[in-house]
Amino acid sequence: xxxxxxxxxxxxxxxxxxxxxxxxxxxxxxxxxxxxxxxxxxxxxxxxxxxxxxxxxxxxxxxxxxxxxxxxxxxxxxxxxxxxxxxxxxxxxxxxxxxxxxxxxxxxxxxxxxxxxxxxxxxxxxxxxxxxxxxxxxxxxxxxxxxxxxxxxxxxxxxxxxxxxxxxxxxxxxxxxxxxxxxxxxxxxxxxxxxxxxxxxxxxxxxxxxxxxxxxxxxxxxxxxxxxxxxxxxxxxxxxxxxxxxxxxxxxxxxxxxxxxxxxxxxxxxxxxxxxxxxxxxxxxxxxxxxxxxx
Amino acid sequence: xxxxxxxxxxxxxxxxxxxxxxxxxxxxxxxxxxxxxxxxxxxxxxxxxxxxxxxxxxxxxxxxxxxxxxxxxxxxxxxxxxxxxxxxxxxxxxxxxxxxxxxxxxxxxxxxxxxxxxxxxxxxxxxxxxxxxxxxxxxxxxxxxxxxxxxxxxxxxxxxxxxxxxxxxxxxxxxxxxxxxxxxxxxxxxxxxxxxxxxxxxxxxxxxxxxxxxxxxxxxxxxxxxxxxxxxxxxxxxxxxxxxxxxxxxxxxxxxxxxxxxxxxxxxxxxxxxxxxxxxxxxxxxxxxxxxxxx
Numbered sequence: 001x002x003x004x005x006x007x008x009x010x011x012x013x014x015x016x017x018x019x020x021x022x023x024x025x026x027x028x029x030x031x032x033x034x035x036x037x038x039x040x041x042x043x044x045x046x047x048x049x050x051x052x053x054x055x056x057x058x059x060x061x062x063x064x065x066x067x068x069x070x071x072x073x074x075x076x077x078x079x080x081x082x083x084x085x086x087x088x089x090x091x092x093x094x095x096x097x098x099x100x101x102x103x104x105x106x107x108x109x110x111x112x113x114x115x116x117x118x119x120x121x122x123x124x125x126x127x128x129x130x131x132x133x134x135x136x137x138x139x140x141x142x143x144x145x146x147x148x149x150x151x152x153x154x155x156x157x158x159x160x161x162x163x164x165x166x167x168x169x170x171x172x173x174x175x176x177x178x179x180x181x182x183x184x185x186x187x188x189x190x191x192x193x194x195x196x197x198x199x200x201x202x203x204x205x206x207x208x209x210x211x212x213x214x215x216x217x218x219x220x221x222x223x224x225x226x227x228x229x230x231x232x233x234x235x236x237x238x239x240x241x242x243x244x245x246x247x248x249x250x251x252x253x254x255x256x257x258x259x260x261x262x263x264x265x266x267x268x269x270x271x272x273x274x275x276x277x278x279x280x281x282x283x284x285x286x287x288x289x290x291x292x293x294x295x
Numbered sequence: 296x297x298x299x300x301x302x303x304x305x306x307x308x309x310x311x312x313x314x315x316x317x318x319x320x321x322x323x324x325x326x327x328x329x330x331x332x333x334x335x336x337x338x339x340x341x342x343x344x345x346x347x348x349x350x351x352x353x354x355x356x357x358x359x360x361x362x363x364x365x366x367x368x369x370x371x372x373x374x375x376x377x378x379x380x381x382x383x384x385x386x387x388x389x390x391x392x393x394x395x396x397x398x399x400x401x402x403x404x405x406x407x408x409x410x411x412x413x414x415x416x417x418x419x420x421x422x423x424x425x426x427x428x429x430x431x432x433x434x435x436x437x438x439x440x441x442x443x444x445x446x447x448x449x450x451x452x453x454x455x456x457x458x459x460x461x462x463x464x465x466x467x468x469x470x471x472x473x474x475x476x477x478x479x480x481x482x483x484x485x486x487x488x489x490x491x492x493x494x495x496x497x498x499x500x501x502x503x504x505x506x507x508x509x510x511x512x513x514x515x516x517x518x519x520x521x522x523x524x525x526x527x528x529x530x531x532x533x534x535x536x537x538x539x540x541x542x543x544x545x546x547x548x549x550x551x552x553x554x555x556x557x558x559x560x561x562x563x564x565x566x567x568x569x570x571x572x573x574x575x576x577x578x579x580x581x582x583x584x585x586x587x588x589x590x
Contacts, residue, residue, distance in 0.1 A: 024446045029468050030475075033454035034446055084411060089403035108384035109457055112407070113450050116379060119411065120445030123418045127438035135431025142437050143422035150415030151319045151329055155408050159328035162404055173324050180325075 004285040011054045012047035019072045022125055036106045036114035037121070041079040044097045048290070049074050049189040052214075055282050056207055057193035069131055070141055070192045073122040077149045078185060080118035083111050085158070091240070119149075133196065140195050148184035157181025169247045175216070178249075182222075183215030206272050210283070213269035218290050220262040223248040227255060229294065266291050299580040306349045307342035314367045317420055331401045331409035332416070336374040339392045343585070344369050344484040347509075350577050351502055352488035364426055365436050365487045368417040372444045373480060375413035378406050380453070386535070414444075428491065435490050443479035452476025464542045470511070473544075477517070478510030501570050505578070508564035513585050515557040518543040522550060524589065561586050 002010070019041055026035040050071035057067035086093040086101040087108065094104050103111035126141045133141075147153055157180030160173065169177070190211040194204050226240060227250040249258040266287045273280035297305070314336055321330040345366035352362035381388040381396040382403065389399050398406035420426075421436045428436075442448055452475030455468065464472070485506035489499050521535060522545040544553040561582050568575035 024451075029458060029462075029464065029472070030446065030451040030454040032458060033451060037446065080411075084407050087407060089407060110454070112379050112382060112384060113454050113457075115411070116375075116414065117446040117450040119414050120441045120448075120450065123437055124441035124445060127422075127434040127441060129434075129438070135429060135434045137430070138434035139422040139424075139430045139437065142418055142434065143424070146415045146419035146422060150419060151325065151332065151412040153415075155412040155415065156319075156325040156328060159325045159405070159408050162408075163324060163327060167324075169324065177324070 004282060004289065007055070007282055008046070008051050008286075008289070011051040012045075014054075014068060015047050015050040015071055015075055016042055018068055019075060022069075022072055023121065032106065032110055033113055033117060036102055036110045037118050039105060040083050040102050040114060041076055041118060043099060047075060048286075049078055049185060052186065052189040052211075052283075052286065053192045055286065056190040056211075057196070059207075059276050059279060059283070060193040060197055060199050060203065062193035062196040063133075066131060066133055066137075066196045067192055070126060070145075070196070071189070073125040073141075073145060074185065074189055074192075076118045076122035076125065077145065077154070080115040080122070081149070081154055081158070083115040083118070087111060090158075090162075137196060141192070144191060144195065145188055148188040153180050153184035154182075157184070164246050165244050171249075171252050174247050174249065174252065178216055178219040179212075182219045183212065186215040186218065187211040203275060206275050209272035210269050213265045213272065214287060214290065217262045217265035217269060217287070220249045220258050220265070221291055221293065223250045224255065224258055224262070225293075225295070226250075262291055299577060299584065302350070302577055303341070303346050303581075303584070306346040307340070309349075309363060310342050310345040310366055310370055311337055313363050314370060317364075317367055318371075318416065327401065327405055328408055328412060331397055331405045332413050334400060335378050335397050335409060336371055336413060338394060342370060344373055344480060347481065347484040347506075347578075347581065348487045350581065351485040351506075352491070354502075354571050354574060354578070355488040355492055355494050355498065357488035357491040358428075361426060361428055361432075361491045362487055365421060365440075365491070366484070368420040368436070368440060369480065369484055369487075371413045371417035371420065372440065372449070375410040375417070376444070376449055376453070378410040378413070382406060385453075385457075432491060436487070439486060439490065440483055443483040448475050448479035449477075452479070459541050459543075460539045466544075466547050469542050469544065469547065473511055473514040474507075477514045478507065481510040481513065482506040498570060501567050504567035505564050508560045508567065509582060509585065512557045512560040512564060512582070515544045515553050515560070516586055516588065518545045519550065519553055519557070520588075520590070521545075557586055 023038055023041060024034045026038060053067055053071040053074060057064070082096060083102045085091050086096055087103055093101055095101060102114055122145065123142055126145060127138050131138060149155065157177050160177040161181055164174070164177065187208065190207045194207060249261065253261060269287050270284050273283055318333055318336060319329045321333060348362055348366040348369060352359070377391060378397045380386050381391055382398055388396055390396060397409055417440065418437055421440060422433050426433060444450065452472050455472040456476055459469070459472065482503065485502050489502060544556065548556060564582050565579050568578055
């Protein structure tokens with residue numbers, strides 16, 4: 001079996017190649033838009049969500065091409081959320097993954113539209129008959145991604161995150177915010193395989209539990225990186241949360257408390273993988289990778 | 296039969312009531328987001344696209360509840376596009392339909408997120424099993440709306456529209472821009488019924504031709520209103536195109552030339568309705584209503 005890093009990179013490459021074919025070419029008078037979409041979606045990135053989708057899909061023997069296609073849609077949603085997050089009226093970030101953010105490389109109007117277009121592209125990718133999936137599967141993939149990314153999921157979580165700058169939220173609201181903002185899409189990644197292929201209830205629940213704990217551990221690590229990380233290694237600005245006086249796991253639990261919490265969640269996430277035995281080894285390594293990451 | 300205005304208002308009321316039930320309540324720490332979504336989607340508006348969907352759906356005897364639900368999704372897309380269009384980095388409009396725009400009534404970050412969330416809500420509404428439509432119908436509704444609103448449709452058209460401020464486009468590009476920016480969603484409105492219920496090819500083509508000509512006539516009227524309209528009646532700023540030196544039907548054809556073109560397209564749109572005889576009278580009146588409107 002290949003090493004973890006090899007499998008991570010292989011999944012990233014496959015998603016990037018597939019996305020390149022799915023996104024519109026930069027042609028015609030609207031070329032500026034398509035170019036910005038491609039800049040955001042095809043640029044450097046770990047492609048962590050697609051990787052989780054591919055590996056969880058393997059565990060349930062879901063159709064590989066179907067998983068890959070849904071993973072591309074998920075990556076479009078992730079890419080659009082980063083474009084809009086970086087806008088001056090949101091986080092106002094000039095750099096992302098060591099490159100100028102979309103509104104810096106292009107302009108603000110193009111960044112708004114490129115995000116909007118990537119969201120639409122995601123749902124077209126899932127719903128298109130080219131997928132060779134049954135209509136009921138395609139509409140379920142759409143429904144779940146729309147739910148995970150919309151007001152009850154990612155975007156709702158982003159709204160709470162912004163409010164956290166001016167309101168004093170307790171740990172229950174911060175937890176809920178993270179479950180919506182980051183957790184929902186990680187859940188979706190792991191869920192894709194079980195939408196494409198029917199699985200027993202205890203298998204579905206095992207994967208749900210895994211995604212649930214991993215998602216929160218991921219976000220606590222993010223808070224830790226913001227508080228203690230190295231700006232050059234991260235390719236973006238650090239220390240923004242504390243500067244804004246925002247409630248995070250680190251401001252509420254302290255650095256050590258947050259580290260303990262994320263270790264505890266990581267162990268719990270691995271426990272959920274027990275029904276899969278050795279076949280889930282790559283996902284167990286993914287947990288460690290996510291916790292030990294430096295950007 | 297009720298008068299045209301009565302039917303327009305009745306469709307608007309039905310869509311508003313249905314949307315009110317479909318959109319998330321303004322509760323919890325993310326209430327701000329949901330409140331902004333509702334402000335944008337449930338506020339005053341002619342609900343022209345849902346009206347076209349309802350009346351075209353009737354012509355092909357499509358399931359009424361199904362049409363109404365898809366019309367709600369379409370209105371969410373329309374509402375999100377207006378929120379983002381009004382942003383300072385886009386058209387920078389403070390007023391819309393006589394009320395403060397979303398970024399004025401709330402703030403810019405909330406406006407970006409409310410638009411994003413309305414787009415996700417649109418696709419969730421279409422894909423949800425509550426619709427009682429077959430999965431293949433639901434995924435087709437999603438696929439067509441994503442296509443009509445994404446880089447090949449509305450958002451692509453908006454990008455060309457912005458580029459038109461700095462580039463000298465000829466009438467073929469301006470026509471293409473309008474077909475994408477406004478035409479694609481009007482097409483979708485009229486198409487909904489034929490997705491829900493199979494129709495003969497000549498019926499589908501008749502409705503497509505109708506939507507195609509009406510969409511362009513609609514946009515030429517918009518250009519005329521911008522050039523000659525009354526700001527108070529329109530509830531938004533007028534005269535912006537000329538001020539920006541932008542290529543429009545009016546700047547290219549002149550006011551009289553643009554009026555001629557829209558009258559010609561209106562007659563052609565009505566000709567397409569011939570197969571439906573007297574049953575299409577309401578849609579014929581809709582053509583006149585759209586051309587004679589003052590806002």
